[in-house]
Amino acid sequence: MKFDKDGNVTTFEKKKMELYHELSLQARDLRFQHLTSITARNNNIIIRMEALKAVVTPNSLLVLDFRGLGLERWLVLELAPQLNGDHGALATHSLPFEFRALEAILQHRVNTLQARLNEVHPVILDILESLVDPKLLSADRSKLHILLQNSKNLSELETDIKVFKDSLLKILDEEEMIEELCVTKWTDPRVFEESSLGIDHAEEMELLLENYFMQAEELGNTTRELKGLIDDSESVIFINLDSHRNVMMRLNLQLTMGTFSLSLFGLMGVAFGMNLESTFEEDPKVFWLVTGFMFLGSGLIWRRLLSFLGRHLEPTVPPQIPTVWKRNQINSKGGEVKSGLR
Amino acid sequence: MKFDKDGNVTTFEKKKMELYHELSLQARDLRFQHLTSITARNNNIIIRMEALKAVVTPNSLLVLDFRGLGLERWLVLELAPQLNGDHGALATHSLPFEFRALEAILQHRVNTLQARLNEVHPVILDILESLVDPKLLSADRSKLHILLQNSKNLSELETDIKVFKDSLLKILDEEEMIEELCVTKWTDPRVFEESSLGIDHAEEMELLLENYFMQAEELGNTTRELKGLIDDSESVIFINLDSHRNVMMRLNLQLTMGTFSLSLFGLMGVAFGMNLESTFEEDPKVFWLVTGFMFLGSGLIWRRLLSFLGRHLEPTVPPQIPTVWKRNQINSKGGEVKSGLR
Amino acid sequence: MKFDKDGNVTTFEKKKMELYHELSLQARDLRFQHLTSITARNNNIIIRMEALKAVVTPNSLLVLDFRGLGLERWLVLELAPQLNGDHGALATHSLPFEFRALEAILQHRVNTLQARLNEVHPVILDILESLVDPKLLSADRSKLHILLQNSKNLSELETDIKVFKDSLLKILDEEEMIEELCVTKWTDPRVFEESSLGIDHAEEMELLLENYFMQAEELGNTTRELKGLIDDSESVIFINLDSHRNVMMRLNLQLTMGTFSLSLFGLMGVAFGMNLESTFEEDPKVFWLVTGFMFLGSGLIWRRLLSFLGRHLEPTVPPQIPTVWKRNQINSKGGEVKSGLR
Amino acid sequence: MKFDKDGNVTTFEKKKMELYHELSLQARDLRFQHLTSITARNNNIIIRMEALKAVVTPNSLLVLDFRGLGLERWLVLELAPQLNGDHGALATHSLPFEFRALEAILQHRVNTLQARLNEVHPVILDILESLVDPKLLSADRSKLHILLQNSKNLSELETDIKVFKDSLLKILDEEEMIEELCVTKWTDPRVFEESSLGIDHAEEMELLLENYFMQAEELGNTTRELKGLIDDSESVIFINLDSHRNVMMRLNLQLTMGTFSLSLFGLMGVAFGMNLESTFEEDPKVFWLVTGFMFLGSGLIWRRLLSFLGRHLEPTVPPQIPTVWKRNQINSKGGEVKSGLR
């Protein structure tokens, strides 16, 4: 366990029980049951943000079980100077200690979420960009796999952002809980008097929490947009693949038509190739006649089939309606909203 | 930095610190942390709308950091006369200065959102119109790409509209915050007295904010409809492509049947073409017999296969149910609602 | 402009400014900014329903800018007798004038929405019915186009219903606004006294608005169901098209197998047809042997390929699980809910 | 019209006007405008559940317009004994008459909804079970049609459940309305006194309504699950059909490869079959050479093409990532939640 006070950092080990006594808390209170929670108990703020567990007292910040979580760097290099206050890095540097501690932790949490988003965001955009490339005949399946994993990470990130927002919202919805979070106000009588003179800690606390709520909201908006983009891209990929297939199928059909024509008239050649007497054997003109008929016939039949295909794929009724529809839309909607402005 | 007062426009540079002192604000208040926010502090209204940062005092409007944002045109040509009031361009031209300033900024914001929608709207309609064209065998993939980008822009626009609406809604939900926004009421004792006589600033403020909330709502509705239209169009494109494919596949199948018949009976011709003695060589009638059999047989087999295909594609049970279903639906529903009117 | 009073209809032109004075309203109030709104100002009810703009005073109804909107018929033939009250057509015919006016306008609005739904509803059902017809190999693309347009109209109708419902809900949520709408109560001291004796105008107003809210809700439910039906039908169309394709593909594959067999053994015939000496030329039995081998071989190979295909398309593990699953479901769920009744 | 009182059943015809007088209601109140509504007016409860219209007075239940709705059976056989109370069939049999009447009607409504669900539920499960059968190459289109209709019925049922729930919720949300529904309390002074002594009718009424709200909620949950199941099944059907198609296409491709090989080498045979001198005519070894080359060549080319196909369909990068992903998931999530329990 570790101790951080107005700038001095102390690390020590303590039994849980001693700690409870010192803070006059009950074992129940320090169970840190949910992944994300901020609660006030006996003028202490108990915070848990995934791996980070902390207790804020009016003049110190205790970070519990901090080892092996990859948090050491942040604790030593960033948290200490921020709490110190002289850095000016925090918006609340002129406010009591609990504000500084809370802001530092919330900011760390938002930064973590942001970092996770920043990691996933460009990867997804890159993959989508290469997948929707209209030149591709088939989707690269290893990229699809990476997309699926990132999309899964995105869902988890979305859940974490939602949980973070909900835990802040729960506090923001109850005036009373905001009051309880201003621990200095209740312990320091001087501050308490001041607060009745207008310098309101609760209002500052609300602004602080609201600020981080809004930041989480923006992160949430970005993830939602990203999910929408993945969905839209998937539709486009499907249309792309389907279009490619249709084009290939038409080519295939045209060639099948050609093969059919050739088979049909080839049959004639095969007939004359039989070792049967057809009485035409001796006439050299017949050779040219039949050969010419075979090739020309094939060609003609093919051409007829192709033009038949062309006609077959066109719809029966000319669709004159869409043009009207579009104009209509722009006029009625755009116009209405415009005129509604004045 | 720039200064706008009852019509006179002044531009000057100031240190942030001096500004804070002048407005008796704290550095925290001017941080402009969220992309869209409207807050009241010490009889000043602090507004941020994406790039635009402004402070409204009871008798002046300060626009901060306005350079390089493409806002100059609007500031000089539109904002000044609007604030002046003699233009009559604002619905609130008879109300105190803060109303005029707020309306001008909100209107600018809604106009910006509307302009973005107007940009995306016709492009999407155009592309969709050309994509759902039933004559097309395959979707134009470069158009799909443009559609994807516009749909992405639409999502971002939707988020911005939502954020704008939320920030207005947050104020509308709290009576107290509306009161705080009426800065003139609190600074001018004459107005304060009047207000107790019935001319209520807070109510006017509520109407003003509600008005722009409704306009944003209408924009939001339009974007939502547009998204729905994109979804519906994609379904139609898929059905279109699938239909084309099925038609082509049937043609292909019919030709494959023909080729198969020709191969089958061509085999007979090949058999007789072998350099093997079949004892029929000398009979000229056999030639015609076999040739005729080949062509006729091919034709007959093909015809049988085609009719087999025809039967194969029909369902087993005649679906007589839909007609009942439809009538039923119209009677029960339409009738009920109609009769429910009286 | 036009004037309607207790049954007499007067039409006249007036400047906007004069009108404002007469009604002691401000220009702001008559701006009719939103497409759908009902507001009370100075004992007047200002109503806008899309094109229809009206002001209800305690004893008259003013319809503004009514020309060229296709409303004349309704105004003359229906509105006048309804307001008159002797028709008995309105549920509120025994209540003060403003109730009758409001009910007539709301009813007109709901009727308009209902008429739009009635227009779209049977068309969509007709098209869906013909599109899901399982006999069809491909969807009729001109019908798809009409479906798309109707589905677009449906979305717009849904939005309008939502906007209508929201504007009613906004009033229903605030007791105070309902009170303000009862204009007679505030102008007629006799009614005011009565109302304290139990005949409550506000309650009647709430019932009136709620009634039309419920009717709009029912319209909304119908549009939602219709949208769901379109979605479901699209899935069915896709499955239909896919099924057709699979059936055709299997036929195609079977024929390709036949063609392959024929080619394989035809090669033998071609081999013997070469002008090369094979030493078998003179034996007539060889002709029958090879020919028979060609045809029989083709047939056998084809049959083997077909049975291979048959086996290939079957799954490896026999799925015995579904039967359990179904029974299970009915027992557990159906039974639970049933037993929960007592 | 019909009259039901403490067990006695009377049927009589009455003019609407007389009825209004008798119950001291206004015509407006009996309009039964919405499909589902429960309202209290002048110590009468006016109920409408689709076709069923009823008025509950403190000591009788009037069912209006009951003929021709298929309700007779229920009215005579079930309703009468239930209201009688000696049956003990109702949970509220010891409570005043209006509770018994209300419970009987609500229970009838829930039973009707449940019956509709029970009708649709097994049919949908049956059809889905047969449609997702992996052995099927194509979906049975007549079954799809029945599925579509049942899915439509399910949507309508969902709407009805929602409307029923909403009408109950509207009452549950307003304490005052629950009080009004306890008509006996307001008419019987003895009961009124008791109620101030703790036997609270309003609380019993709340429990009663809540009970049926929960039952409707459960029905709603079941329909929602069923809709989800239809969606999931459709996805599975699509994947099934697509898989079948891919398997068939691969077979087709393999056969096309074979046909191609045969054609290629058959061309050689055709060449030698020409009536042109190739100087090889006399050598019998050449026959065997060329024939052998044709067959072997075909076979080799085919084998090469098949192995090319095999390589072509495999992805470029070996996907080692999924295994990590899965383990990861189980550890992080499952573990976290587990450990969160203590």
Place this chain on the structure above:
Amino acid sequence: MKFDKDGNVTTFEKKKMELYHELSLQARDLRFQHLTSITARNNNIIIRMEALKAVVTPNSLLVLDFRGLGLERWLVLELAPQLNGDHGALATHSLPFEFRALEAILQHRVNTLQARLNEVHPVILDILESLVDPKLLSADRSKLHILLQNSKNLSELETDIKVFKDSLLKILDEEEMIEELCVTKWTDPRVFEESSLGIDHAEEMELLLENYFMQAEELGNTTRELKGLIDDSESVIFINLDSHRNVMMRLNLQLTMGTFSLSLFGLMGVAFGMNLESTFEEDPKVFWLVTGFMFLGSGLIWRRLLSFLGRHLEPTVPPQIPTVWKRNQINSKGGEVKSGLR
């Protein structure tokens, strides 16, 4: 029936009626109508969690109808020591009996839900992992079947979690109900006095319920993520299958092109194979000429067709836009949010 008190376990059979009397409850109260409910009646807490029915009195826990539900193990081995309190297994071991009983039951419920999730979770992940494997040409249909069943189980689990959450939320939303659940407070006067001195049972109860609500919420989040993962995977499977098909179709098309070329030039060979005189019969060079022309011509035509195909599948306009779009996105969004932090 069974009796559990401070550690002693008694099992006995009792008539329902006697039980009602003993607990001074009414038959109505013990009906256990909903699958999940927690209600307080006359200082007893009546709990139903699916199969488990229990009544908590201030100093004992009655579990009703416990036989044949598979609960015996849990009742004997876990519940008894937990209620005993000396185990220290419950967070509420220092609080009155009803807390311990409630926590034990809620924990059992959450554990059951968790166990069901743990059962479904790895199976779904396993199946998805094997289904999205990009090497597969077709989805294993028996796995799809298992996926469908698990997805159905997941939906049911989701509903159960929702119902559990809703029943807790209903209590948490009403202060009064939480008070009623603290049965010891109302029966033991000593505790009642204490509670006015600050040791607040209601607050502890709220924390307890909130804790389990949060745990259910986390379970709900996991199921939602899992459902999202299934959806995403299905899209990926579709794209995979479509890609495979496109690749195969291109190969097929290329081969069809080859076959077509061979047929075309084979026709020439067939022509010369006819038993007709072409005057070239005697010239040996013609044999080589025609044979060479046939093979070379086939090859050339094939090559032309392939290159035509290559050009045909490329889009008309080079899509240079995506690169801009991506950079843009990262800068504008990521940058904005980042800068918003300070």
